[in-house]
Amino acid sequence: xxxxxxxxxxxxxxxxxxxxxxxxxxxxxxxxxxxxxxxxxxxxxxxxxxxxxxxxxxxxxxxxxxxxxxxxxxxxxxxxxxxxxxxxxxxxxxxxxxxxxxxxxxxxxxxxxxxxxxxxxxxxxxxxxxxxxxxxxxxxxxxxxxxxxxxxxxxxxxxxxxxxxxxxxxxxxxxxxxxxxxxxxxxxxxxxxxxxxxxxxxxxxxxxxxxxxxxxxxxxxxxxxxxxxxxxxxxxxxxxxxxxxxxxxxxxxxxxxxxxxxxxxxxxxxxxxxxxxxxxxxxxxxxxxxxxxxxxxxxxxxxxxxxxxxxxxxxxxxxxxxxxxxxxxxxxxxxxxxxxxxxxxxxxxxxxxxxxxxxxxxxxxxxxxxxxxxxxxxxxxxxxxxxxxxxxxxxxxxxxxxxxxxx
Numbered sequence: 376x377x378x379x380x381x382x383x384x385x386x387x388x389x390x391x392x393x394x395x396x397x398x399x400x401x402x403x404x405x406x407x408x409x410x411x412x413x414x415x416x417x418x419x420x421x422x423x424x425x426x427x428x429x430x431x432x433x434x435x436x437x438x439x440x441x442x443x444x445x446x447x448x449x450x451x452x453x454x455x456x457x458x459x460x461x462x463x464x465x466x467x468x469x470x471x472x473x474x475x476x477x478x479x480x481x482x483x484x485x486x487x488x489x490x491x492x493x494x495x496x497x498x499x500x501x502x503x504x505x506x507x508x509x510x511x512x513x514x515x516x517x518x519x520x521x522x523x524x525x526x527x528x529x530x531x532x533x534x535x536x537x538x539x540x541x542x543x544x545x546x547x548x549x550x551x552x553x554x555x556x557x558x559x560x561x562x563x564x565x566x567x568x569x570x571x572x573x574x575x576x577x578x579x580x581x582x583x584x585x586x587x588x589x590x591x592x593x594x595x596x597x598x599x600x601x602x603x604x605x606x607x608x609x610x611x612x613x614x615x616x617x618x619x620x621x622x623x624x625x626x627x628x629x630x631x632x633x634x635x636x637x638x639x640x641x642x643x644x645x646x647x648x649x650x651x652x653x654x655x656x657x658x659x660x661x662x663x664x665x666x667x668x669x670x671x672x673x674x675x676x677x678x679x680x681x682x683x684x685x686x687x688x689x690x691x692x693x694x695x696x697x698x699x700x701x702x703x704x705x706x707x708x709x710x711x712x713x714x715x716x717x718x719x720x721x722x723x724x725x726x727x728x729x730x731x732x733x734x735x736x737x738x739x740x741x742x743x744x745x746x747x748x749x750x751x752x753x754x755x756x757x758x759x760x761x762x763x764x765x766x767x768x769x770x771x772x773x774x775x776x777x778x779x780x781x782x
Contacts, residue, residue, distance in 0.1 A: 435694065505762070
């Protein structure tokens with residue numbers, strides 16, 4: 376029996392390329408050319424990747440990209456709608472995702488290994504540099520109109536403006552890497568994980584209780600917008616073409632992040648890839664990495680010397696791009712628009728730079744610092760979201776100056 380489909384994105388309510396009208400709502404038409412190109416690129420990458428582990432990580436990235444696109448699981452618009460109209464469905468989904476990931480991560484992180492592979496959480500010191508970086512990121516995400524994951528999946532879905540934001544993001548992230556020594560000298564807490572002083576059982580209980588309290592406060596103070604009319608279709612059609620419900624996307628993201636932890640040895644991250652892409656580009660223009668202390672570390676030097684397709688984060692980022700492209704084609708939502716007003720272009724560049732700089736000094740973005748950090752019981756994840764929301768409030772006020780709508 377067909378069931379009504381819950382719409383998750385304003386874009387899904389509007390007629391567009393690859394979409395026909397049916398009973399007052401949109402019937403998706405699969406764009407097989409787009410899907411074929413994305414599938415071919417995925418197969419080529421699997422063939423050239425050097426290990427089965429990297430191939431699996433690419434596929435996990437693809438699955439994350441599909442989930443983000445079909446679920447329209449954005450952080451930027453979620454915070455904007457909450458700040459302007461107290462709308463809470465997307466924030467409730469984020470809390471669900473955090474609670475699930477906390478429960479999933481804890482048994483494995485407490486053991487510290489999985490089938491002989493060492494596991495580390497997204498742990499980082501909670502200090503002034505995280506606060507400053509997250510605040511900058513919050514402003515940038517509203518100007519760029521996408522966070523770390525949002526920039527990737529929207530760029531992959533065929534939004535030229537987000538490609539510009541992504542390029543600026545890489546530049547800002549590389550720029551920040553040149554100043555990491557100064558930022559790391561700022562005061563920070565010595566304890567990084569809530570599990571250090573409390574142990575995992577008590578730390579998980581405390582964090583889940585806090586997430587539950589936040590959910591109750593949101594439900595009491597927030598607003599549930601009216602549901603939009605949507606197309607009736609089968610479960611399998613909805614699974615294939617989207618859109619997905621926010622709770623379903625939250626569950627998928629939590630499970631995929633766990634799979635990333637167990638496969639990569641660390642949770643899902645995004646912005647290290649952007650930093651590396653920026654540095655690789657700088658090398659082409661004659662930059663000398665020995666002049667930057669951050670790039671003198673063994674890991675960073677190795678990353679600069681090896682092929683990008685051997686870097687875990689880069690492979691997964693590429694997977695997210697291709698997964699989003701596939702999902703956009705399956706949902707009939709691949710519709711690039713090259714009309715970008717000058718002020719909007721300026722906002723994309725400025726927002727990308729601010730996000731890149733902020734994410735690097737804050738040890739990650741909404742994924743690496745917030746989602747994966749909180750799931751790892753890292754205190755810096757909670758500091759990150761508080762400061763990012765404050766920055767978002769500033770960014771929302773700046774948006775009209777760049778011709779960006781807050782509607």
